Amino acid sequence: MSERRIGVYICHCGGNISDYVDVDQVLAAVRDEPDVAVARTAMFACSDATQQEMVQDIEDHHLDGLVVASCSPKLHMFTFRGVAKRAGLNPYEYTQVNIREQDSWAHTDDPVGATHKAISLVRAGIARTRLTTPLEPVVVETTPKAMVIGAGIAGLRAAIGLADIGLGVFLVERDEQLGGWVGRFGEMYPHQRNGQELIATLVEEVRKRPSITVFTNAELMAKSGSFGNYLAAVRVNTNPPNLIQVEVGSIIVATGFDTYQPEVGEYGYGIEGVLTLPEFKALVDGTRGSLTYHGKPVHTIAYVYCVGSRQPGGNEYCSRFCCAATVHASLEVAALDKTVHQYHLYRDIRTYGKYELLYTESRKKGSVYMKFPDDTPPAVARDGAGRLTVTTRDTLTGGEELTIPADLVVLVTGMVPRQNDELMNVLKLPVGRDGFFNEIHPKLRPVETVVDGVLIAGACQGPKNSAESVASGLAAVTQSAAILKKGVAELDPLVAAVDADACTWCGKCLEACPYAAVEQITVDGREVAAISATTCKGCGGCVPVCPEDAIDLRGYTDAQIRAMIDSLVEEPVA
């Protein structure tokens, strides 16, 4: 590599770095490094003034490389890529060196060591930058169609939203019927709207839109292609099964949830009169007149909350919807028959936001709420006289033990992730510790997944009520529009590439790739590997497994990594 002209900027971060790292010593140590044309310190490298200074330096000194030693690239990588771009420098000629999170903050007890480490890190950054080459983003044209998997309330609403912004939609539902859970519900909170009617309205809207193609009894079997242009294989389970290939630019996964199914014996489940929340909801929804169970009138109901949720060692998350859903169901019961006695045994009542009003109303209607201690959950049993009872402790009476004879015991069961192993396999979607699909960032990128163009909506991401599910469905619509309405997408060029001359096709890279980006192709009569730049995530997993060293990661080539290591093992003090 011919001689480079690199600018190096070392940031004080207003003391965050310079309180522990001697920034001037770092400057002195690196300013005379070969290829360094300009080296400066800055109070705040990210400030407008310093950014302006960098632009000026790049132009004045004809810099062809940029090293910024400041904070984590997670914070300001795009900031300094922007600086390079504005100054006419290819943004991939810039290297971020983290001397804050990984140095000054980590070694507050050792300023000398921290300074030495900073010198080494900056030198390594310079070493990497010496070997950079200009890279251009990968530009792909996108298909203006989307697939929605799951036709529950979130999927149906998303399909309508996609159609309304002019995208073609394939709505894929595993079940025979559209509507999911909500399609089975009667009255729902908060506005006493009937679930079946809501779904009927949405289905009607779907039918009105010719750009929506609905597949029922159908599953996604395979996904190939790359971001913006996926080829999806849908199997429709007719007799014989029918395999349909469709091209889509994005995929919205809205596969919903399952309800927690207690073990027999768990809180008395299996005893007659002990129901789960969905079983109870179906009973109440199907009741006209007074509530009866198996022909017997129901006078007293005990609800046991948090069954299958917030259990240490089990489902540790809160299922969010169940408190409000139960309180609402108890109000439905009160409307059927106000003389029914209702006891709510809870760990914490979380009728958050406006649903607090439901709680207040149910108390007014006579519901009694009893908090049981975390370590003493209620016990459900049928006593010697054949009477169904719940024994619990009421915190507000000083923890005295009491036994409630009840006609029905409702186990307030929460949401669990739906068993979707095949779909997870096809889409390579990561799940969190709780088993629900994971978004990239809960606040800033709430419906995107690490697989570009594959979005998640509704309760497949984690417990949500129907309002929240619809909101996330529409967020996924917006995100699809952001990808597909431009017609093209730009991808990061920091991906792996195969040197076809060196490759002997052993297939190791194919096994190592978690994103199915490796393909076997024929070049000049030889079988070699090819990596799709649009599918590759640049994880680097394939690079070390290649026995021929035929794969390099752009931006992090073997040569660059070696140069960085060499510079790191050098004695730091100049």
Add this chain to the structure above:
Amino acid sequence: MTALVDASLLADVQRFGAADVSACFSCGNCTAICPLSTNDATFPRRLIRYAQVGMKDALLSSKELWTCYYCGECSDTCPTQADPGGFMAAARRYAIASYDRTHLARTMYTSPVLGSVIAVLLAAFFAVFMYASHGPQNAASLALFQFIPEELIHNTGVAVMILVFLAGLAGVATMARGIARREQITVRDVVGSRAGLKRSTQALWVALGIESLGQRRYRVDCETVQEAQPWYRRRWFIHAATMWGFLGLLTATILDYGLALLGIKATGTPVPIWYPVRLLGTVAGIALIYGTSLLILDRLRGANRSARDSTAADWMLLALLWVTGASGFLIELALYLPQPPLWGYWVFLFHVSVAMELVLLAPFMKFAHAVYRPVALFFYALAEHRGTEGS
């Protein structure tokens, strides 16, 4: 021990006039503000919670029910207008009805009309019963005991007393057993040892002497609420006047009977005003009339929190007490008028009938608190004693 929940408890207590305490969310402001709630007896919040949850036995065996004098500060402070004071009063009515196994108290409380009919019929029964054996009405001087034979009055009175005693004893036994179990106090604790006996005697003195006759807590601890009034208008004094008056009259009546039995003085013999028994009766009568008149007046005017919501049961007790007292004075008047009026005979018959009824109905109406409250105070004193020993 696990308590079996009675889901209908709250609704049942509400039949006795409780406000809608389902609004109560157990914040405990009532307990905090209550001048009588102590570590040995916390209320009203906990008792409201018992009712909400349906812990019937816990509610009925809480001595705390009876340590409240309904100053009403809790109700004024309650952020949800659940009226804890009103609840306590209703729960006491509920307790009186529950300690009584005859169901008569429940009827008296929950059906005011039927209760009033029973009261009138009972008085009428006594009147007819005694009138059936009446003698001549001497016009020259009021020979009351010729008109209604002394023997008949005394024997009926003794019979009524025995009935009342038995009924009261049954109620007290039910109550005391419940509280003792709840407080984990055994008979052995109370009378089983010399130390225990001493402790119990002290507690009895505190309950009967200091608290019941002396009205100490009512007088001292509820003082804050009563400062605005002169002493003779304070709630505790009016209540005490009524109580002392009634006890004085009861004592005078029994003494009079005793003097007759001993042959010292025949019942109905005119005596001068300074004659001890007569003096006692007169002073006690004045106290009773003063107390009951002011109680009635306060209730009519809604002068304080507890007087603001009056039930039929409150009126019935006051009415019977007042009428008994007033008719007694009328007889007194008739006896000492220079020309004895014939209406004196009828007032006498009325007085005797109403007095009999008052005593007979005592365990089945508000009057019963006169027995139940001291029992609770006895256990309270024991608990306090235990508290001091422990510390």
